Structure formats: C-alpha cells, structure tokens
Amino acid sequence: MCRAGQDPERSDADADEAATDAAFTALLEDSPEDLYESAPCGYLSTLMDGSIAKLNTTLLNWLGLSRADVVGRLTFADLLTVGGKIYYETHFAPMLRMEGQAGGVALDLRTADGGRLPVLLTSVVKTSDDGEPLLIRTTVFDARERRAYETELLRSRQAADEERKRAEAGQERLKEALAVLQQSLLPAALPAVPGMEAASHYHTASPDRLGGDFYDLFPLDGKRWAFFLGDVCGKGPQAAALTSLTRYTLRAAALHDPDPVTALTTLNTVLHEEYAEGDPRYCTAVFGILSPGPDGVTVDLASGGHPPALVLRSDGCAAYLSTPGGLLVGILPDPQFTAARTTLGPGDTLLLYTDGLTEARVGKDRALFGDEALRTFAAGLCPVGPHELITALTDLLAGFAGGLDDDTALLALGVPAHPTGPPSKEMT
Numbered sequence: 001m002c003r004a005g006q007d008p009e010r011s012d013a014d015a016d017e018a019a020t021d022a023a024f025t026a027l028l029e030d031s032p033e034d035l036y037e038s039a040p041c042g043y044l045s046t047l048m049d050g051s052i053a054k055l056n057t058t059l060l061n062w063l064g065l066s067r068a069d070v071v072g073r074l075t076f077a078d079l080l081t082v083g084g085k086i087y088y089e090t091h092f093a094p095m096l097r098m099e100g101q102a103g104g105v106a107l108d109l110r111t112a113d114g115g116r117l118p119v120l121l122t123s124v125v126k127t128s129d130d131g132e133p134l135l136i137r138t139t140v141f142d143a144r145e146r147r148a149y150e151t152e153l154l155r156s157r158q159a160a161d162e163e164r165k166r167a168e169a170g171q172e173r174l175k176e177a178l179a180v181l182q183q184s185l186l187p188a189a190l191p192a193v194p195g196m197e198a199a200s201h202y203h204t205a206s207p208d209r210l211g212g213d214f215y216d217l218f219p220l221d222g223k224r225w226a227f228f229l230g231d232v233c234g235k236g237p238q239a240a241a242l243t244s245l246t247r248y249t250l251r252a253a254a255l256h257d258p259d260p261v262t263a264l265t266t267l268n269t270v271l272h273e274e275y276a277e278g279d280p281r282y283c284t285a286v287f288g289i290l291s292p293g294p295d296g297v298t299v300d301l302a303s304g305g306h307p308p309a310l311v312l313r314s315d316g317c318a319a320y321l322s323t324p325g326g327l328l329v330g331i332l333p334d335p336q337f338t339a340a341r342t343t344l345g346p347g348d349t350l351l352l353y354t355d356g357l358t359e360a361r362v363g364k365d366r367a368l369f370g371d372e373a374l375r376t377f378a379a380g381l382c383p384v385g386p387h388e389l390i391t392a393l394t395d396l397l398a399g400f401a402g403g404l405d406d407d408t409a410l411l412a413l414g415v416p417a418h419p420t421g422p423p424s425k426e427m428t
Contacts, residue, residue: 042140050075064112211407230285260302271330282330314347349414356408386412
C-alpha cells in the first residue's frame with residue numbers, strides 16, 4: 001500500500017530499478033572460475049601428450065568422476081570408448097596437429113557406471129608467442145538429445161525401409177499373380193493345324209495391370225478350325241473378367257454354330273445382357289473359320305469394330321481384308337456384323353492384331369504408327385510365313401519403346417510355301 005500522497009507508478013519504477021541493480025550486482029559477483037566450472041557445457045584442457053590438466057565440474061558430473069580421479073592420472077583418450085579412442089587417435093588427433101583445430105566431431109565418453117555419454121567435441125591448440133603448441137582446449141557438448149533424435153530417425157528410416165521392402169515384395173507377388181492370371185486368359189500353346197502354320201505374340205504394356213487383349217485357335221470338327229482375336233474395354237480385374245467371359249462364350253458359340261456372324265451375335269447378346277445394368281462393357285473382336293481345301297485354305301471371318309485383318313500374299317502384295325461397318329460387340333441389343341472371305345494359298349499369311357500396334361506413338365512428333373505404315377512394313381517382308389512375320393513385328397514393337405502405351409496381341413495364320421513347313425507354335 002502506498003503512503004498518502006505517494007505516486008503508485010513511481011513506486012513500481014523504483015522497484016524495477018532495484019531488481020535490475022540486484023541482478024547486475026549478482027553478475028559482478030560471478031568470477032570467471034565460477035562461470036568455467038558451472039558452464040552448461042564441458043571444458044577440458046590437456047597437454048600435447050593428451051594428459052588431462054584441467055576440466056570443469058560440469059564435465060565431471062556428466063562422467064560421474066572426481067577431479068582427483070582424472071587430473072594428472074588419465075589422458076583424454078582414456079575417457080573415450082574403444083571405438084571413440086580409435087577414431088580419436090586415427091583422425092581427430094592428426095587433424096589437430098595439422099590444422100590446429102577440429103570441431104563438430106561426435107564421439108562417446110565412458111562414464112563411471114560403465115555407460116556411454118554421446119558428445120560433440122570442438123578442440124583448439126593453444127600456442128606460445130613463438131608458435132610452439134602448449135596445450136589443447138576442448139569444449140564438450142552433451143549430445144544425448146541429439147543422439148536420441150538421430151536414433152529415432154534411424155529407427156524410422158529402418159521401419160520405412162522394411163515397409164518399402166514389404167511393399168516391393170507385395171508388388172512382385174502381385175506381378176507374378178497378374179502374369180499367371182494373364183496367361184490363363186490366353187492359350188498355353190497354339191495347336192498344330194494340318195497344312196498350316198500359326199504363330200502368336202502378346203505384349204503387356206504394364207506388368208502391374210491386367211490387359212484386355214485375347215486370342216485363340218482351336219479345332220471344330222476335325223476338318224475346320226476356329227480362331228478369334230480381340231480387345232475388351234478397360235484394364236485390371238474387370239477387364240480380365242470380361243476377357244474370360246468373351247473367350248469361353250466364343251468357344252461355346254463356335255461349337256454350337258461356327259458361322260462367324262452368328263458367333264459374334266451370340267457374344268453380343270451375352271455381353272449386353274450381362275452388363276445391361278450399371279457400367280456397360282464391350283469389346284472388339286474378329287472371329288473366323290479355317291476350311292482347308294484343294295485350292296488352299298478358305299478363311300471366313302466377321303468383325304465387330306476391330307481393325308481389319310491384313311493378308312500377305314506370296315507375290316509380295318499386302319492388303320487389308322475389308323470389313324467395314326462392323327459395330328462394337330456388346331453395345332447395342334441388335335447390331336450388324338460384317339463378314340468377309342478370302343483364300344490362303346501356299347506362301348500366304350493372314351495377320352490379326354489389336355490396336356496397340358497401329359496406335360503406337362513413333363517419331364519426334366509422336367504420331368500414330370497407323371494402318372498404312374503397318375501395311376508397308378508387312379509388304380516389305382513378303383513373302384513371309386507366320387513365324388518370321390511375328391518375329392519381325394515383335395522386334396518392331398520393341399523399337400517403339402516408350403511409344404507403346406497399350407497391350408498388343410498378334411496372331412498370324414498361313415499356308416507354308418512348301419509342304420514341309422514347321423509345325424504351328426506360339427511365340428512369346
């Protein structure tokens with residue numbers, strides 16, 4: 001309480017001034033020795049041979065030692081762990097001798113109870129007026145919190161590495177599973193067709209995703225053979241389910257009525273009914289029948305929205321088998337599919353492919369490879385059999401590199417130029 005007539009603000013100012021004077025007086029009472037002994041870091045002075053000549057109380061308390069235990073009895077190296085001592089003698093001490101100082105070095109000191117004290121060291125060589133080294137002054141910083149932080153970072157990194165390894169292992173298992181599933185959607189091997197050759201190839205654009213391209217070749221009645229090739233919409237498990245349904249539907253339809261238009265119409269009915277509700281699903285497809293005869297092999301086929309088949313003749317000509325107007329399979333309830341017929345003679349080859357081939361990006365401007373480029377490329381190979389054609393196209397696909405963004409299926413069927421041609425086989 002202020003006396004009557006006393007200014008309260010003046011009283012507060014006097015109190016603050018008195019507190020400031022008291023603090024200043026306390027600072028003047030701190031001797032350099034007190035500041036040295038009670039500093040928040042450790043101080044250590046050693047002779048040039050490493051013998052400890054002086055250290056402060058802070059460092060002694062950290063180590064759990066008395067001054068009598070250390071001064072004149074131990075070297076600085078004696079305070080270090082085995083690993084720290086090796087590093088000090090092979091790196092730190094030589095650096096001091098050459099440079100006169102060394103700093104920021106992390107080492108561990110041994111404590112009296114057998115524990116470890118992580119520290120950061122900074123040392124400077126004190127010299128005489130004529131440059132002779134007299135002693136080494138070392139500042140020791142407690143690095144326990146830093147070590148704990150680094151340990152936690154290391155633990156987190158190790159945990160992240162383990163998680164990454166598990167994820168990579170999971171991805172590899174997924175890729176293997178996808179590869180197995182992908183193979184289950186394709187014939188394990190093409191059957192041998194009497195008097196003909198057959199070869200195929202499947203390129204997967206991404207090992208992480210199931211593709212939707214498919215093909216097949218199978219006997220009907222001992223005289224005729226059925227084949228098909230197509231591409232379902234989408235990628236992944238839904239596309240795989242659609243591919244499986246498409247393959248087995250076409251096989252069943254071929255055994256019931258092998259007419260190509262009828263087979264595609266049956267597939268359209270199944271897909272349209274199956275996916276009428278919700279997300280519509282569809283595909284493009286070419287379905288055909290091979291009928292060997294005295295003049296060669298007659299090919300009857302129908303197309304539903306699929307790129308046209310390419311016929312390579314023994315005389316060097318290459319032309320598309322026109323199937324205009326064929327609609328996508330599964331979109332409309334009553335579509336129209338386009339039929340076509342051709343005959344393969346000795347040395348002729350029929351090529352079926354999915355649009356991953358013609359829609360590949362090439363050149364600096366990344367233009368589409370296109371139908372005409374494919375026809376020109378194939379014509380340059382004529383006359384060519386199915387095996388040689390598939391090999392050449394496989395090399396072509398490899399040359400597209402990053403420009404090949406979609407899966408690609410290839411199926412080549414041909415009549416050997418000579419009766420003793422090699423058996424049918426599948427190329428991978």
